[in-house]
Amino acid sequence: MSDFFLLMKQELAITVIIFFLLFVKITGKRANAGLLPWIQLLLLLNFLSGFFFIQSGTLFADMYHTNGLLAFQKSVLSLGVYLISLLCSDWLKKSEHLPEFFLLMCSSLLGMFLLISSGNLLMFYLSLELASIPVAAMANFDLHKKSASEGAMKLILISAFASAVLLFGISLIYGATGTISFASLAQVVTDSPLQILAFVFFFTAFTFKLSVVPFHLWTADVYEGAPIATTSYLSVISKGAVAFIFITVLYKVFAPLEDAWYWMLVVLSVLTMLIGNLFALRQQNIKRFLAFSSIAQVGFILVAITGAGVSAMASVTYFILIYIFSNLAAFGVAAVISEKAGKENIDEYKGLYKTNPFLSWMLVLALFSLAGIPPTAGFFGKLFLLTAGSEKGNFWLILIAGLNMVISLFYYLKIVRAVFMDKNETPIEKITVNSYVKMGMIICATGIIFAGLIGPLYDYIRELIIAYF
Amino acid sequence: MNLLLLLIIPLITALAVLFARSQSQVRWFSLAGSVAQLIASGVLLFAFNQARDYGNTAIILFEDNYRFFSNPNIQFHFGVDGIAVAMILLTSFVLLAGVLVSWNVQKLTKEFYFLLILLAFGAFGFFISLDLFVLFFFLEISVIPKYLLIGIWGSGKKEYAANKLALMLMGGSALILVGILLLYFNAGHTFDILQLSQTNINSQLQKIVFPLLFIGFGVFTALFPFHTWVPDGHSSAPTSGSMFLAGISMKLGGYGCLRIATYLLPEGAREYANIIIILSAIAILYGAFATMMQKDLKYINAYSSVSHVGFSLLGIGMLTQTAFTGALLQMVSHGVMTALFFAVIGIIYDRTHTRQVNEMGGLMKLLPFTMTAFFIVGLCSLGLPGLSGFVAEMTVFVGSWENADAFHRIATIAACVSIVVTAVYILRAIGKVAMGPLFVKDIKMGTESNSLKDASWNEKLALVLLIAGILAIGLVPEWLNKLLKPSAEMIMNRFTGN
Numbered sequence: 030m031s032d033f034f035l036l037m038k039q040e041l042a043i044t045v046i047i048f049f050l051l052f053v054k055i056t057g058k059r060a061n062a063g064l065l066p067w068i069q070l071l072l073l074l075n076f077l078s079g080f081f082f083i084q085s086g087t088l089f090a091d092m093y094h095t096n097g098l099l100a101f102q103k104s105v106l107s108l109g110v111y112l113i114s115l116l117c118s119d120w121l122k123k124s125e126h127l128p129e130f131f132l133l134m135c136s137s138l139l140g141m142f143l144l145i146s147s148g149n150l151l152m153f154y155l156s157l158e159l160a161s162i163p164v165a166a167m168a169n170f171d172l173h174k175k176s177a178s179e180g181a182m183k184l185i186l187i188s189a190f191a192s193a194v195l196l197f198g199i200s201l202i203y204g205a206t207g208t209i210s211f212a213s214l215a216q217v218v219t220d221s222p223l224q225i226l227a228f229v230f231f232f233t234a235f236t237f238k239l240s241v242v243p244f245h246l247w248t249a250d251v252y253e254g255a256p257i258a259t260t261s262y263l264s265v266i267s268k269g270a271v272a273f274i275f276i277t278v279l280y281k282v283f284a285p286l287e288d289a290w291y292w293m294l295v296v297l298s299v300l301t302m303l304i305g306n307l308f309a310l311r312q313q314n315i316k317r318f319l320a321f322s323s324i325a326q327v328g329f330i331l332v333a334i335t336g337a338g339v340s341a342m343a344s345v346t347y348f349i350l351i352y353i354f355s356n357l358a359a360f361g362v363a364a365v366i367s368e369k370a371g372k373e374n375i376d377e378y379k380g381l382y383k384t385n386p387f388l389s390w391m392l393v394l395a396l397f398s399l400a401g402i403p404p405t406a407g408f409f410g411k412l413f414l415l416t417a418g419s420e421k422g423n424f425w426l427i428l429i430a431g432l433n434m435v436i437s438l439f440y441y442l443k444i445v446r447a448v449f450m451d452k453n454e455t456p457i458e459k460i461t462v463n464s465y466v467k468m469g470m471i472i473c474a475t476g477i478i479f480a481g482l483i484g485p486l487y488d489y490i491r492e493l494i495i496a497y498f
Numbered sequence: 499m500n501l502l503l504l505l506i507i508p509l510i511t512a513l514a515v516l517f518a519r520s521q522s523q524v525r526w527f528s529l530a531g532s533v534a535q536l537i538a539s540g541v542l543l544f545a546f547n548q549a550r551d552y553g554n555t556a557i558i559l560f561e562d563n564y565r566f567f568s569n570p571n572i573q574f575h576f577g578v579d580g581i582a583v584a585m586i587l588l589t590s591f592v593l594l595a596g597v598l599v600s601w602n603v604q605k606l607t608k609e610f611y612f613l614l615i616l617l618a619f620g621a622f623g624f625f626i627s628l629d630l631f632v633l634f635f636f637l638e639i640s641v642i643p644k645y646l647l648i649g650i651w652g653s654g655k656k657e658y659a660a661n662k663l664a665l666m667l668m669g670g671s672a673l674i675l676v677g678i679l680l681l682y683f684n685a686g687h688t689f690d691i692l693q694l695s696q697t698n699i700n701s702q703l704q705k706i707v708f709p710l711l712f713i714g715f716g717v718f719t720a721l722f723p724f725h726t727w728v729p730d731g732h733s734s735a736p737t738s739g740s741m742f743l744a745g746i747s748m749k750l751g752g753y754g755c756l757r758i759a760t761y762l763l764p765e766g767a768r769e770y771a772n773i774i775i776i777l778s779a780i781a782i783l784y785g786a787f788a789t790m791m792q793k794d795l796k797y798i799n800a801y802s803s804v805s806h807v808g809f810s811l812l813g814i815g816m817l818t819q820t821a822f823t824g825a826l827l828q829m830v831s832h833g834v835m836t837a838l839f840f841a842v843i844g845i846i847y848d849r850t851h852t853r854q855v856n857e858m859g860g861l862m863k864l865l866p867f868t869m870t871a872f873f874i875v876g877l878c879s880l881g882l883p884g885l886s887g888f889v890a891e892m893t894v895f896v897g898s899w900e901n902a903d904a905f906h907r908i909a910t911i912a913a914c915v916s917i918v919v920t921a922v923y924i925l926r927a928i929g930k931v932a933m934g935p936l937f938v939k940d941i942k943m944g945t946e947s948n949s950l951k952d953a954s955w956n957e958k959l960a961l962v963l964l965i966a967g968i969l970a971i972g973l974v975p976e977w978l979n980k981l982l983k984p985s986a987e988m989i990m991n992r993f994t995g996n
Contacts (some may be wrong), residue, residue, distance in 0.1 A: 038970065340569075403638045412631075412675070416570050419679045427679060432674030438668050439661070446657055450649045484566045491569055 036086050036095050039103045040146075042075045043139045047132060054128045061127045065118060068131050069465070079104030088145035091210055092152045093143070097491040102273050102346060103142050109266045109353040110138055115469030117258035119368040130170060133163035134262060141270035145277075147230040150199050150209040153274070157195070159186045161238070162272065164263060168255035180254030187247045191237035198230030211282045218285045225289050232290065235278075238271040241331065242301040245324050249308075252320035257367060258320030260316055261360035264323045269349040272330055274344060280338035280498070288439060294335045295426055300435040302328030309440050315363045315373050318440070319356070325437055326352065337467050339498050340417040343491040344410075351410040354476030355398035361470055362392040369460045374445060380453030387459055389448045391470050398477045400441040401434055406481030413487070499545045501576045501626045503559050504586065507535045508619040512612055521607045525597075528611040532594040539590040546583050546981070557691065557988055558628065568630070570686055575628040579988070580981035581757055581826055582625045585749060588833045589625070591967050592745035593618045596738035598686035598960035599841050602848075603651065603736070610651060614738060617643040618986075621746045625753065630678045630689040633758070633953040634671070637718075637750060641667045644731070644743060651736040659734035663727045670717030670724070674754075677710035681762070682866065694762055695992070708766025711759035712774070718751025721811060722781035726805045732800035737844025744803050752807065752829045756822065756989065764992040767817065772905065774815035779909045781808035786919040795843045798927055799836060802879060805916055806832045806887075812913055813894040816906065817993060821897025822986035823979065826910045828894060830884035830978065831878075831971055838875045838964035842868055845957055846931070849950045850938045855927055860936030864950045869932045871961045876924045878968050881917055886971035891917070913989050 034041065041129055049071065085096030114121070114131070140160030147153040165188065168179035193320065203209055204226050206217045218224060233244070240248040252260045279290060285347065305325030312318040333344045366381075367373050367387065382389040398407030419427045462470075479484060511531025518524045542560075549559050558577035566572040596614060603610050620640030641664060649660035653916075682689055685699045690730070691953040699707075717724040728748075734742045760767045785805025792798045806828070813825025845868045846861065848851050862869045878885035897909040941950070953961060971978055 246639060397642065402642050403635050408635065408638065413570070415675070416679060416682075419683055422683065424676055424680055427670070428676045431675050432669070435665055435668045435672055439665055442661060445646075446649060446661075449646065450657060450660075484568075484572070488568050 030312070032084075032086060035082050035084050035095070037089055038082065039075070039079055039100065039107070039138060040142050042078050043135050043142065045115075046071050046075060047135045047139070050128045050132045050135070054132070061122045061124065063464075064127060065114075065121060068127075069111065069118075070112045072107065072114055076104060076107040076111050079107060080168050087148060088234060090139060092149045092211060094145050094148045095146050096493075096497055098342075098346075098490075098497045099145050101490065102145055102269075103495055105350050105353065106138060106141055106270055109269070109357065110134060110262070112353065112361075112469050112472060113258055113261055113266075115465050116357060117256075117261070117364050119237050119463065119466040120256060120258060123368075124170070126170070128165065130258070133167050135165070137161070137163040137262075138266070141266065144270055145273050147274070147333075148211050150202065150211070150214075151471070154192075154195060154199060157238075158192060160267065161192075164259065164267065167259040167262065168251055170259060171256050174254065175255070176250075176254035177252075180251040183247045184251045185235055185487060187237060191234045194237075195234035198227050198232075198234065201227030201230065205401040211278075213286065214282050218283060220286055220289060225286065228283055228286055228289065229293075231278075232293065235271060235275050236297065239268060239275070239327050239330075240324055241297050241327060242324065243302045243468050245301070249317045249320045249464060250497045253316045257316065257360055257364040260319075261357055261364075264319065264360070265349075265353050265356050268323070268327065269353070272327075272345055272349060273342075276334055276342050278339070279334065280341070291335060291421075295329050295423065298328050298331030298335065299426070299429055300328075301325070301331060302430060304442070306436040309437070312440075313375055315367075315375055315378070315444075318375065318444075319359060319363070322437065322440070323356065325433065326356075327340060327400070329411060329414050329430060330431070332418035332419075332426060335426065336417035336420040337424065339491070339494050340413075340420055342494045342498070343487070344413040344417040345392055346490050346494070347487050348414055351398065351406040351476070351480050354473045354480065355395045355405070355407050358391055358395035358470060358473035358477065359399065361466065361473065362388050362395070365462060365466055370457045372457055375447055377457065378444065378447045379451040380456030381448045384458060387462065388460065391474060392448060393445050394474055394477055396441045396444055400438045402438075404482065405477050406479070407477070409481035409487075487493075499542055499560055501542075501578065503538055504535070504542070504622045504626060505619065506920050507531060507538060508615050508622060511535075512615045512619065515608060515611045515615065518608060524608050525601060526613050528597045528615060529594075531615065532590070532597045532618075535622075536544060536590040536594050539587045542578070543583055543587055543981075546578065546580070550980075550984075553875075557985075566629075570631070572631045573629050573690060574632060575690055575692075576626045577628050578626055580983075580985040584826065584830050584978060585625045585753055586622060588749065588830050588967075589618060589621045589746050591963060592741055592833060592837045595837055595841060595960040595963050596741045596745075598956045598963075599741065599844055600736070600738040601954075601956040605651060610647070610736075613643040613647050614742065616640075617647070617742055618746065621750060624750055627654055628691045630681070630691060630694075630758070632689075633691075633754075634674060634678060637674070637754070638671055640750065641671070644735075644739070644747060647739040647742075648735045651739065652734040653736075654734045655730070656734040659727075659730035663731040666717055666724065666727045670714040670751075671713075673710045673717075674714035677707045677714060680707050680710070688955060691758070691762065697726060699763065704763040704766035705769050708759055708770060710765040711763070712755055712767075712770065715751045715754030715759060716811070719748045719755060719811070720751075720804050720807050721755075722777045722784065722804070722808070725781060725785075728804055729797055729800040732803065732840075733794060733796040737840055737847075740799075740840040740844075741837040744799075744840060744845060745833040746918075748925070749829050749833050751827070752810050755811065756825060757985075760814055761919065761989050761992060767814075768993065770885075771815045771817050774811060775906070775909045778808045778811035778815055779912050781805065782812065782913045782916045784917075786916040789923045790919060792923075793855050793933075794848065795855060795927065796840070798855070798923065799839045800844065802920065802923070803832070803836055806836075806879070806918070809891055809894050809913065812909070813897060816894075816898045816901060818897045818900045819983075819986050819990040820900060821894055822989055823982050824893030824895075824897045826982045826986060827971070827975070827978065828864075828890035831890040831968075834964055834967040835875055835878050835887060836972070838871065838961065838968065839879070841957070841960055841964065842872045842875060845953055846872075850941065852939055854939070855930045857939035858937065859930055859934040861930070861950075862932040863936050865952045867952045867958060867961070871965060872932060873928060874965055874968065876928045878972070880921045880924045884969075884972050886968045886975075889972055889975045892899070894970065
């Protein structure tokens with residue numbers, strides 16, 4: 030019994046938070062300003078709890094398993110949720126349904142935890158649903174905005190469609206092999222046509238969730254319509270969790286089909302990088318812009334996944350950690366500006382540096398990290414992705430990825446130019462950043478600057494993975 | 499001597515600048531930092547020579563190794579050879595002169611100095627690292643400050659120029675990255691330059707990687723046809739920005755071409771040497787003739803830079819020890835020379851608000867100090883004996899002539915022709931600007947002529963510093979030669995197989 034508590038401590042912690050929020054909701058209305066710090070504190074505790082009493086083991090007849098690596102990945106995701114609660118606190122404070130928002134977000138996070146830990150297709154499917162359905166409600170949180178409803182509708186339809194495809198794939202896999210447990214699947218999977226077909230359905234569901242081209246069309250609309258807290262959750266936390274389980278599934282369960290999925294990944298990664306980048310070039314809305322840039326980032330993640338298991342997992346985990354800092358910092362600045370000045374257009378960012386040097390530096394630091402410019406951590410994140418990707422010797426792919434980094438630099442620099450160089454008669458007026466947001470941004474900035482320069486961090490992640498694989 | 503000192507001084511200076519309270523504090527902090535850096539580089543030169551005099555013949559001195567990442571195997575491996583010492587000295591000279599010249603920058607002073615020092619920090623790190631990954635890291639650090647320096651403080655079509663520069667340099671970096679990864683995975687899972695130089699890299703791989711590295715670094719050093727960022731970038735940058743671009747940044751590329759690409763991959767270099775010679779001969783001639791057509795002083799120097807840098811690439815392509823030495827001498831000499839040239843142009847522009855050659859004349863009467871410097875740098879550029887340009891170009895020609903076949907001879911002669919062309923445009927520019935009747939467009943002489951003041955103390959100091967550099971190379975080249983020659987020999991040994 031004590032095993033149960035220790036192994037599932039992160040899930041249990043989140044569940045406690047969920048019950049706390051429910052309790053708060055039932056007992057009556059409270060002022061948001063008083064409630065928010067408590068929720069933030071709980072999320073912080075949840076993040077910190079991930080670092081103690083780490084054990085590995087399985088529960089419920091192998092449906093659930095955990096170990097040091099998974100605990101670390103869950104902590105990374107918890108850190109992201111904590112940062113979102115800090116960075117979007119302006120919007121959250123104004124929200125009429127603050128407890129509900131966190132209720133949904135924590136439920137979804139619980140789903141992701143179980144998703145990462147799942148050892149069985151059934152568990153996998155259930156937790157994926159738990160992870161994605163609340164997000165649709167979160168996307169529609171600005172009830173008065175039509176575009177939010179539209180985005181949420183698209184998200185729920187796409188999720189339903191992806192689930193259908195996934196279920197179909199799962200049933201075919203079960204039909205062909207007679208098992209749904211990951212451990213036994215790994216031994217019986219063969220490359221018979223039926224199993225490859227089943228795998229392709231399964232694979233497609235992942236590409237929907239990761240918004241890999243050609244299944245990316247929902248991304249930009251959802252990102253634009255949803256409140257920034259949801260957008261940043263979708264782009265960072267949800268992508269991160271799906272990427273983690275994706276690698277596990279590919280390398281631990283479907284390893285025998287590697288010939289089949291290797292080229293699928295190569296083609297999809299090239300398409301994703303290229304199309305994400307080319308569409309990002311022309312965006313005017315900062316949220317749409319970040320949506321397409323995040324599609325391109327997924328392309329780079331896929332490049333790493335084409336490499337060998339250990340380094341793919343290590344570089345992706347490391348990259349997601351860095352990506353959380355960089356992307357959340359960028360979204361954080363966008364959230365503050367959109368909330369305080371009501372502006373989301375890149376043209377309206379012109380001359381920002383004159384009035385808001387702190388926000389400008391944060392934005393630029395985040396964008397440089399996303400673009401992979403040293404000394405920010407993004408440089409190391411990107412380079413390790415490419416290093417992992419070149420382990421199989423496919424250097425053409427690396428060359429294409431390298432050139433895509435140049436394209437992406439072009440549009441990131443567009444914002445830098447707007448902020449620092451372009452003249453504007455009516456720049457965004459001076460914004461006072463509240464202390465929660467400031468703290469969140471400083472955490473992000475610290476992460477962006479130091480996560481790359483601390484070598485042992487990456488070595489630590491790698492050791493965790495070697496123990497797991 | 500601990501080489502980390504060379505990184506710590508700029509780092510502390512940059513932080514001090516960032517936290518400075520006032521404009522004058524920013525200036526004095528940067529000045530103090532760059533003086534300290536120059537002293538440190540001087541000490542390095544002294545210590546290096548002393549170690550050599552005591553008979554320490556190791557290729558790399560003052561080595562230091564710290565683990566950075568264990569897998570991929572990345573080490574903070576530092577150390578210098580003669581080339582690196584010369585380059586570090588050059589960088590500190592240009593840094594100090596750049597800080598002095600930008601004394602009167604009013605717009606966002608703090609950010610300006612911070613970026614200048616960050617750029618120099620990248621260059622220092624680049625020259626001392628012996629690990630390809632770390633080297634690449636420092637190379638990339640120096641790109642974005644250039645973008646911001648040009649884009650924010652520049653003039654003319656600055657956004658266009660800044661974008662072009664950043665994208666072209668990043669494109670070059672992408673090639674370098676692929677080259678480095680190819681080496682890492684196919685030559686023993688190491689980024690360490692010393693280890694790589696001892697592994698036997700098979701010739702097939704060398705022939706693939708060499709063009710990637712050479713073109714990648716070549717973009718940084720204006721290898722034809724990837725030189726197109728140079729004229730736009732140099733002419734749009736603020737004065738010290740141009741000085742850094744030409745004096746430091748282009749040297750990063752030249753150093754990489756010779757010390758990394760050619761040194762590590764001799765067979766690849768041999769394979770492509772003729773192409774390098776053809777491209778650099780084209781660059782030399784094209785640069786020289788293009789300069790003849792320019793009216794803007796900054797464009798004149800930018801195009802002549804393309805031509806001059808061509809000499810160092812030509813020297814690399816010739817694959818003889820003397821030519822290598824010449825290529826290195828040319829890098830150092832060109833660094834000091836263009837920095838001085840841009841400083842002079844900056845001073846002229848500051849006074850007259852024009853850079854068009856035919857919109858001014860007779861400035862010798864008003865700005866004698868600046869114009870004297872202009873004369874010296876012009877004569878250095880056209881290769882007058884006694885100044886650094888002559889020593890460097892002469893060595894390249896002598897080295898090139900060692901190849902006895904017709905192809906190399908023709909390329910050498912073609913390069914020599916450019917010197918005549920250089921004389922034409924330099925003398926014409928000096929004649930128009932410094933000599934003749936005094937006039938400046940839009941400024942009435944006689945009434946407002948008092949407003950044209952000669953160089954102020956800081957500018958004089960910068961000019962004197964750089965002129966001293968030119969003379970030190972031109973009159974007594976032996977000290978520099980002593981630094982560079984053993985390293986050139988070491989690179990040459992890779993070809994002869996000793």
